[in-house]
Amino acid sequence: MKPATIAAEPDFYHEKKGLPGIFGWIFSTDHKRIGILYLVTIISFFLVGTTIGVLMRLEMLNPENTIVTAQTYNTFFTLHGIIMIFLVLIPVFPAVFGNFFLPLMIGAKDVFFPRLNLLSWWLFIAGGTLALVSLFLPGGAPDTGWTFYVPYSIRSNTNIIPALMAAFILGFSSILTGLNFITTIHRMRAPGMSWFKMPLFAWSLYATGWVQVLATPVIGITLLLVTIERLFGVGIFDPTLGGDPVLYQHLFWMYSHPAVYIIILPAMGVVSDIIPVFARRTIFGYKFIAYSSIAIASVGSLVWAHHMFTVGMSNTGMFMFSLLTFLVAIPSAIKVFNWVATLYKGSIEPEVPLLFMLAFIVQFSIGGLTGLMLGALSVNIHVTDTYFVVGHFHYVMFGGTGFALFGALHYWFPKMFGRMYNKRPAFYGWLFMTVGFNVLYFPMLIMGYLGMPRRYYHYLPQYELLQRIATVGSWVMVIGILLLLANLIISLKRGKKAPANPWGGKTLEWSVSSPPPTENFHEIPVVSTGPYDYSEYERTVPEAK
Amino acid sequence: MFSGSSPFSDSVDTTFLAITAVSLVVFLGLVTAMVYFVMRYNRKKNPHPTNIEGHIPLELTWTIVPLVLFMGMFYMGWRGYLLEFDIPDHAVPIKVTAQMWKWTFEYPNGVQTDTLYVPMNTPIKCILHSVDVNHSFYIPSFRIKKDVIPNRENIMWFKTVRKAAYDIACAEYCGLNHSYMYTKVISLDSTGFDQWYRMISIQQSKPILPFISAVKQPD
Numbered sequence: 036m037k038p039a040t041i042a043a044e045p046d047f048y049h050e051k052k053g054l055p056g057i058f059g060w061i062f063s064t065d066h067k068r069i070g071i072l073y074l075v076t077i078i079s080f081f082l083v084g085t086t087i088g089v090l091m092r093l094e095m096l097n098p099e100n101t102i103v104t105a106q107t108y109n110t111f112f113t114l115h116g117i118i119m120i121f122l123v124l125i126p127v128f129p130a131v132f133g134n135f136f137l138p139l140m141i142g143a144k145d146v147f148f149p150r151l152n153l154l155s156w157w158l159f160i161a162g163g164t165l166a167l168v169s170l171f172l173p174g175g176a177p178d179t180g181w182t183f184y185v186p187y188s189i190r191s192n193t194n195i196i197p198a199l200m201a202a203f204i205l206g207f208s209s210i211l212t213g214l215n216f217i218t219t220i221h222r223m224r225a226p227g228m229s230w231f232k233m234p235l236f237a238w239s240l241y242a243t244g245w246v247q248v249l250a251t252p253v254i255g256i257t258l259l260l261v262t263i264e265r266l267f268g269v270g271i272f273d274p275t276l277g278g279d280p281v282l283y284q285h286l287f288w289m290y291s292h293p294a295v296y297i298i299i300l301p302a303m304g305v306v307s308d309i310i311p312v313f314a315r316r317t318i319f320g321y322k323f324i325a326y327s328s329i330a331i332a333s334v335g336s337l338v339w340a341h342h343m344f345t346v347g348m349s350n351t352g353m354f355m356f357s358l359l360t361f362l363v364a365i366p367s368a369i370k371v372f373n374w375v376a377t378l379y380k381g382s383i384e385p386e387v388p389l390l391f392m393l394a395f396i397v398q399f400s401i402g403g404l405t406g407l408m409l410g411a412l413s414v415n416i417h418v419t420d421t422y423f424v425v426g427h428f429h430y431v432m433f434g435g436t437g438f439a440l441f442g443a444l445h446y447w448f449p450k451m452f453g454r455m456y457n458k459r460p461a462f463y464g465w466l467f468m469t470v471g472f473n474v475l476y477f478p479m480l481i482m483g484y485l486g487m488p489r490r491y492y493h494y495l496p497q498y499e500l501l502q503r504i505a506t507v508g509s510w511v512m513v514i515g516i517l518l519l520l521a522n523l524i525i526s527l528k529r530g531k532k533a534p535a536n537p538w539g540g541k542t543l544e545w546s547v548s549s550p551p552p553t554e555n556f557h558e559i560p561v562v563s564t565g566p567y568d569y570s571e572y573e574r575t576v577p578e579a580k
Numbered sequence: 581m582f583s584g585s586s587p588f589s590d591s592v593d594t595t596f597l598a599i600t601a602v603s604l605v606v607f608l609g610l611v612t613a614m615v616y617f618v619m620r621y622n623r624k625k626n627p628h629p630t631n632i633e634g635h636i637p638l639e640l641t642w643t644i645v646p647l648v649l650f651m652g653m654f655y656m657g658w659r660g661y662l663l664e665f666d667i668p669d670h671a672v673p674i675k676v677t678a679q680m681w682k683w684t685f686e687y688p689n690g691v692q693t694d695t696l697y698v699p700m701n702t703p704i705k706c707i708l709h710s711v712d713v714n715h716s717f718y719i720p721s722f723r724i725k726k727d728v729i730p731n732r733e734n735i736m737w738f739k740t741v742r743k744a745a746y747d748i749a750c751a752e753y754c755g756l757n758h759s760y761m762y763t764k765v766i767s768l769d770s771t772g773f774d775q776w777y778r779m780i781s782i783q784q785s786k787p788i789l790p791f792i793s794a795v796k797q798p799d
Contacts, residue, residue: 105756180753186730187713187755274731280714281729316629323639345716345727347734350665357657361650365643372642375610378617380630385618397611404603411599411653413592413660417723420716420751486720488751491759574628
């Protein structure tokens with residue numbers, strides 16, 4: 036362990052040099068302050084998105100009208116999707132934990148482009164604000180679904196253009212973050228930190244960065260074209276003007292499928308970093324996990340049309356996109372096997388962050404295995420656009436990334452805020468959230484196979500029981516989420532003071548005090564060991580390597 | 581749940597169940613191992629970990645075995661899809677028009693209905709048109725759907741094997757009453773269908789022609 040920073044040095048919350056008050060935050064170029072800014076804004080959006088989700092489930096309590104009209108329900112699922120995808124899941128890991136921890140993990144004082152980093156937060160705020168404004172302008176909240184499919188998005192009279200522009204601006208925020216991290220990883224690793232001595236979270240951010248930089252421009256230009264089409268009646272996608280609606284779907288998914296990997300890859304990185312700490316042993320198959328991130332990022336860019344198996348594609352297209360979909364499942368499977376193997380012969384302390392990782396493994400596996408069912412062409416044609424798909428992607432997006440978010444929040448809470456959280460409420464929060472999650476989403480898989488289409492305000496009476504079970508699940512899950520967040524907020528003030536390294540982590544962020552000082556490292560560390568070197572805990576030295 | 585009500589439903593259900601079976605074995609193995617490790621190697625029982633950095637044969641095993649299994653799943657899905665793609669030559673065309681928010685079916689002699697009546701054991705070729713936005717023609721019991729997209733003629737075929745009624749739903753979000761775009765496909769035996777077809781043709785003053793005009797089904 037390297038020596039901690041000098042005790043007298045103030046942490047980044049008490050930096051005296053910057054602007055006073057709130058301006059010291061919103062104009063700060065310190066990666067840690069920007070990370071906290073993102074955390075506060077993204078958690079706020081998460082709560083808005085969750086509230087809408089709970090209201091949707093409440094509406095589904097009865098086959099006909101329960102609390103809202105069909106039009107309101109349609110705006111609900113649109114907003115739930117836009118908020119959760121563009122404002123929560125895509126930015127959360129790179130922008131919050133990447134910003135805060137990437138420089139610390141690789142032994143740097145900041146990211147490579149600190150001012151660009153601040154700009155990307157401002158763009159995020161601009162995009163988020165515009166998304167919220169689109170709800171309240173005359174015309175009404177957008178009702179197209181988060182996918183903005185043409186021609187409906189050309190015909191709808193709701194506020195489509197502000198919502199499209201919001202996603203457009205958010206895209207730039209994402210591109211700048213990706214660009215920044217790629218450069219930071221290439222240029223700013225501490226002396227001795229070779230590529231294969233990097234923590235796996237840094238590896239996953241590197242793979243994610245490339246997807247952000249290469250794929251996001253596609254959605255930017257596509258949404259811009261829809262806007263131009265709406266404003267000026269230029270025929271690009273609109274069939275009444277000679278355009279092609281299927282072209283829109285190709286362009287949309289050319290980004291939005293890789294976006295799924297922007298969402299899941301860094302979460303996988305977090306899992307790879309947290310498991311060794313609580314198992315107190317090195318990660319199993321480091322290089323396989325690192326390379327599988329790169330494999331997912333590259334093959335994942337070539338599978339987009341598996342969202343479109345029913346549009347009437349050529350057989351060559353059907354064949355290739357299905358085959359590639361099965362191939363991209365392999366690196367994900369490799370990761371899961373390596374995580375479980377990392378528990379083998381460890382010395383395991385099942386603290387709350389680890390429990391979230393275990394829930395991640397179980398739920399991500401269900402998400403992945405249902406993905407195999409969706410990858411098979413004939414099955415896909417039956418279950419696409421049904422609740423099966425809704426269940427599947429919530430298992431990956433929420434059961435995976437969402438649970439990794441809560442795990443990461445608990446794991447790094449002591450480092451970010453200098454306080455420990457209260458463990459008992461955190462455990463019960465985890466329990467409620469996990470049980471509620473599965474009661475909520477598993478019935479959706481069954482309903483989907485039975486033929487319940489998605490985005491349905493009204494449903495046939497045979498689905499009533501399963502719909503109601505899912506709604507009850509949403510209540511249990513929300514109790515868990517609220518318990519977890521309330522516990523963390525209370526712990527901000529009342530929690531015990533956190534030591535520099537409460538979990539015994541070996542990555543560099545644990546070598547500085549909690550919270551870290553403004554400049555991170557008093558002296559740039561020199562790295563000589565890997566990120567998961569737990570050999571000190573072994574009673575005997577293992578056989579010579 | 582598994583009714584075998586179209587030429588594809590057995591294939592789709594078999595593929596689904598095969599993937600589910602493999603998935604269950606892998607999933608249960610994985611979860612069992614995970615839970616066992618967490619209990620067996622708990623810090624109280626096992627205070628000293630062993631640092632195992634990896635195992636190449638094991639890595640290769642869990643790369644190659646899934647690859648083989650996945651290729652099998654891919655192949656099953658592909659074969660099932662080809663059944664849906666290969667439209668029999670003697671399939672009778674029915675024009676299906678989707679609009680916000682209803683379906684219209686037009687028979688070869690010009691008869692129009694809002695419920696799809698078909699004779700059993702006769703391949704039907706639905707020629708899909710949309711007059712406004714994207715829809716998707718979905719018959720859950722038959723395990724098939726096809727998107728209905730303006731300016732594009734998609735085709736979906738099926739055949740019924742028993743006298744029954746099945747739901748037709750719209751599976752592509754199309755606005756306010758998307759979830760009310762339900763109708764039915766009603767499968768009749770050949771005498772029942774002929775009677776209905778004759779009656780509806782007279783009602784709508786359309787020529788009384790045999791429904792299966794192209795090729796007579798071998799009995």
